[in-house]
Amino acid sequence: MNDVEKIKQQKLQEQMKLQQQVQQLELVVRQRLTNEALSRFGNIKAANPELAIQLMVYLGQLIQANKVGMVDDHKLKEVLQQMSAPKKEFKITRK
Numbered sequence: 001m002n003d004v005e006k007i008k009q010q011k012l013q014e015q016m017k018l019q020q021q022v023q024q025l026e027l028v029v030r031q032r033l034t035n036e037a038l039s040r041f042g043n044i045k046a047a048n049p050e051l052a053i054q055l056m057v058y059l060g061q062l063i064q065a066n067k068v069g070m071v072d073d074h075k076l077k078e079v080l081q082q083m084s085a086p087k088k089e090f091k092i093t094r095k
């Protein structure tokens with residue numbers, strides 16, 4: 001096996017490990033979501049997978065710190081609002 005093949009194999013293994021960790025985290029988070037929150041999470045995952053992963057990580061941290069019990073739809077919305085950066089408002093004046 002040459003160096004290029006070894007590097008490809010390492011990257012593949014790392015990617016598989018990461019995917020497995022994401023799946024484990026998703027299982028933990030899904031157990032704490034109500035049906036409505038689970039439905040919303042599924043919609044987010046379909047529309048924006050990167051945001052869904054960020055949301056899973058954030059919820060996982062809250063769960064590990066015992067700062068949250070069951071997450072309902074309202075709480076999930078609050079978490080999403082906390083995660084989103086405040087948007088700058090632009091005021092345009094015309095003369």
